[in-house]
Amino acid sequence: MISARNIRLTLGARGAETEILKGVDLDIRAGESLAILGPSGSGKSSLMAVLSGLERATSGELTVAGVDYSSLSEDDLARARRGKIGIVLQAFHLLPTMTALENVAVPLELAGASDAFATAEAELMAVGLGHRLAHFPSQLSGGEQQRVAIARAVAPKPAIIFADEPTGNLDQSTSAGIVDLLFERQKSASATLIIITHDQTLADRCGRIIRMQDGTIASDSAA
Numbered sequence: 001m002i003s004a005r006n007i008r009l010t011l012g013a014r015g016a017e018t019e020i021l022k023g024v025d026l027d028i029r030a031g032e033s034l035a036i037l038g039p040s041g042s043g044k045s046s047l048m049a050v051l052s053g054l055e056r057a058t059s060g061e062l063t064v065a066g067v068d069y070s071s072l073s074e075d076d077l078a079r080a081r082r083g084k085i086g087i088v089l090q091a092f093h094l095l096p097t098m099t100a101l102e103n104v105a106v107p108l109e110l111a112g113a114s115d116a117f118a119t120a121e122a123e124l125m126a127v128g129l130g131h132r133l134a135h136f137p138s139q140l141s142g143g144e145q146q147r148v149a150i151a152r153a154v155a156p157k158p159a160i161i162f163a164d165e166p167t168g169n170l171d172q173s174t175s176a177g178i179v180d181l182l183f184e185r186q187k188s189a190s191a192t193l194i195i196i197t198h199d200q201t202l203a204d205r206c207g208r209i210i211r212m213q214d215g216t217i218a219s220d221s222a223a
């Protein structure tokens with residue numbers, strides 16, 4: 001599903017560049033669940049940004065879901081990503097002026113789905129929010145907002161779901177429910193799941209754990 005060879009990422013102004021990813025090699029099979037662990041600043045979010053097509057690698061080869069990302073422009077990357085990749089972030093990034101239903105349905109509609117609202121409603125029911133469709137983000141708890149974000153990420157039936165610290169802003173019992181949901185939705189969509197986390201218990205639920213250290217993969221093992 002993902003094949004990365006010698007991925008390097010350098011960011012910053014000329015003369016003050018920082019090499020953030022220093023030659024990452026990684027293969028991820030379809031349907032795998034993978035946790036990315038590592039100290040703050042080791043490059044986890046940067047690796048996710050490159051693998052999900054949000055950021056272009058400075059050099060290296062990258063194939064995602066059969067598409068050669070290394071040769072695509074930023075615009076083509078955005079097109080390649082659409083519908084194929086779902087992203088869940090720590091800060092839920094819901095649009096405050098839209099209801100829960102609209103937050104899930106509108107991106108589907110923009111992507112051309114004819115049954116966007118029906119699909120969005122079904123996804124929100126699946127994450128236990130059938131009774132909160134007309135609520136705005138400010139009227140939802142943190143855990144509920146993250147459920148909406150998961151429904152939004154999964155609704156287009158992406159091949160890959162990325163989650164960056166999906167429970168970082170939630171208390172422990174809410175987190176457990178969110179993690180259950182992520183794995184359940186992954187199974188139901190037969191998607192590949194890649195989670196960045198500092199939580200060893202969450203990592204242990206993934207089939208595979210990689211550890212980043214200073215822009216490289218320091219270890220890669222079955223959980």
Ligand SMILES: Nc1ncnc2c1ncn2[C@@H]1O[C@H](COP(=O)(O)OP(=O)(O)OP(=O)(O)O)[C@@H](O)[C@H]1O
Pocket residue numbers: 011012018020038039040041042043044045046047
């Ligand atoms: N635009 C940028 N320009 C220069 N350096 C950057 C830029 N973005 C990130 N960095 C640096 O790249 C390094 C890796 O950052 P990254 O966010 O990928 O780490 P991380 O492992 O996800 O950390 P955390 O666990 O704290 O989120 C950090 O040292 C960061 O300061």
